[in-house]
Amino acid sequence: MEPFTLKKSAGQPVVKAAVINGSFSEKVTLEPGLNIIRVSAGRSEIAVPVYLISQQKKENASNENWGAQAQIVFTSPTEPKTNSREVSIKGVVTNPNITSIDAAIMNTMYFLSEDASAGGDSKGGPRKIDYKSVPVKNMQFEIKAQLTEGLNVILARPDGKPAIADKIQIMSLVYEKVSEQLLLEEPQLEKGGVAIRGKVIAPGVRKVRLNITALVENELKPGVIAPVSLLDTTVNVESDGSFAYKASLQDKKGVYTIKYSPTITVFTENSSASKTLIKWQ
Known part of the structure; x- marks a missing residue:
């Protein structure tokens, strides 16, 4: 388990869970905000994003100095609104040593809210947090993302490691649903x-x-x-x-x-x- 944004108090706990009849169970400690839970078995690994709302004094995400020192630059889309749920987000890195980009795409309702948690949609819709990890090739990257209706926020960090907010690039993108009827x-x-x-x-x-x-x-x-x-x-x-x-x-x-x-x-x-x-x- 790791926090998406680096915090002084946070570690990256690694635990081993026993598998019994094909199932496992383990308790982990989350940090307030966005966390990435990685589960690996052999050569297979899955990553699940979980957003924890602090019940005490919340670290206000809107006050973070997002992207002030980021080595990631978004280049597309250039328009602030789209009518497509599925979008291609493109960008470049300014550091040639960056080999991959991790991105979390979520609706602002979940990113800033005090009483919303994320992870899945009980009605079978898209997950509230869409988490992607993509390679950097020739200092360029492309993320295939799925948006939710309204204002979405895209957070991107380099090389799959927790980073301070200054080094995490942020972009806003509005998805407006259209209908033929x-x-x-x-x-x-x-x-x-x-x-x-x-x-x-x-x-x-x-x-x-x-x-x-x-x-x-x-x-x-x-x-x-x-x-x-x-x-x-x-x-x-x-x-x-x-x-x-x-x-x-x-x-x-x-x-x-x-x-x-x-x-x-x-x-x-x-x-x-x-x-x-x-x-x-």
Whole structure:
């Protein structure tokens, strides 16, 4: 077991577990934040990412000086948003001695949240953390990654070893889901809120469900960040398939402050589409 980010107190414990009837069990100690659990048997090895949320004073990931001294440079994608769940992330290294890159891809909801853990999706969807290890060839690398809806963060470190945050490169990439049955226009910011418009292509749909979720800071517990559903409502669909709704995007005084990119998702019975606001204030 090893932490993804190097910490002064952390080691890299290696334990041997007995295999009985093809099964094994072992307890390990995790560090707050992203950990990589490696299990090897003979020549085979698997790596499983696990994110531990500290129940005490949390080391705030947003305050780390990510990438300040990184020898890794992302070159693609160049656009901040994509409509593809599966993406190719390319880059170069500035140190010719770097032979491999480890990358962790996760939604910002899990990276910064105080009450979310990562590892798998009970509904069979993509894992909340996508962990990759790729070789560096001619000082270049390519990572095939799978995104989740909303704002994703990509962390990359050299040579498969824990590194301080300064040497871990970071990139943000938004995945917005599109649908052939549901067109969602780019939201338009208005005073105190956002105008949401779209059109349902599928016939016979009379209502859509609208949800807005964002990471907010609890004003009663400063520093505690968690995902909150700001709005979950139904919207009528007009005879031509169009729909429109103006939603508030204001902080709730005394309760929470919106901190990170709200994601707007519109659902019909058989489809959904989403947009994420990078700037909303």
